[in-house]
Amino acid sequence: MVAAQTEESDTSREQTKAEQDVDQVRQRAVRDQQRLDSGAVSSPKDLENLQREIVSLAKRQGDLEDVVLEVMERRESIQERVAELTERVSSVQGKVDDATARRDAATQQIDGEVATVTKQREVASATIPADLLKLYEKLRVQSGGVGAARLYQRRCEGCQLELNITEVNEVRAAAPDTVLRCENCRRILVRTSESGL
Incomplete structure (x- = not known):
């Protein structure tokens, strides 16, 4: 769009200059015609010249007027292009504004969810023994942010590997409050009714 606007501006200047050239030739032709009509030229040679x-000058004026018309046509075409590009830029800017508003709304919603979950985590962590919480935090750092994983249908959802029969039997035999860890990824295993035990 900037390139088209620059081209339109350049063409506008070119048109102005071409029109000025036509005016200069026209004025000179008018002056010469007035001299001719006034009879101020006495010698036949001066009259012929x-x-x-x-x-x-009439031929030159015709040529210059053709140049003006050609420049005007080019400028009109460029102006149409500028108008089209301006409309497209406006449309894209509208889409950008809409996407930005949706992003900002989603960010605000996520920030609200983070605040809620952070409060819930603080409440829940207050009920967990300090040594278990310390172990969880250590594992979380080592395991890319996930320190505990649900045991679902005999599969650790941390490493996605199924426990072998020996491990399943150990999990079954363990007391409900025993802290169990996955043999593969070392995360704390969280047992639920869907653990498949």
Whole structure:
């Protein structure tokens, strides 16, 4: 769009200059015609030269007017292109504004959810023994942010590996409050009714 606007501006200047050139030739032709009509030219040679110059100026004026028309046509085409690009930029900017508003709304919603979950985590962590919480935090750092994983249908959802029969039997035999860890990824295993035990 900037390139098209620059081209339109350049063409506008070109048109102005071409129109000025036409005006200069027209004014000179008018002056020469007035001299011819006034009878101020006495010698036949000067009269012939003046007539030749008026014809030459008329041809020059015609050529310059053709240039003006050609520049005007180009400028009109460029103006249409600028208008089209301006409309497209406006449309894209509207989409950008809409996407930005949706992003900001989603960010605000996520921030609210983070605040809620953070409060819930603080409440829950207050009920967990300090040594278990310390172990969880250590594992979380080592395991890319996930220190505990649900045992679902005999599969650790941390490493996605199924426990072998020996491990399943150990989990079954363990007391409900025993802290169990996955043999593969070392995360704390969280047992539920869907653990498949």
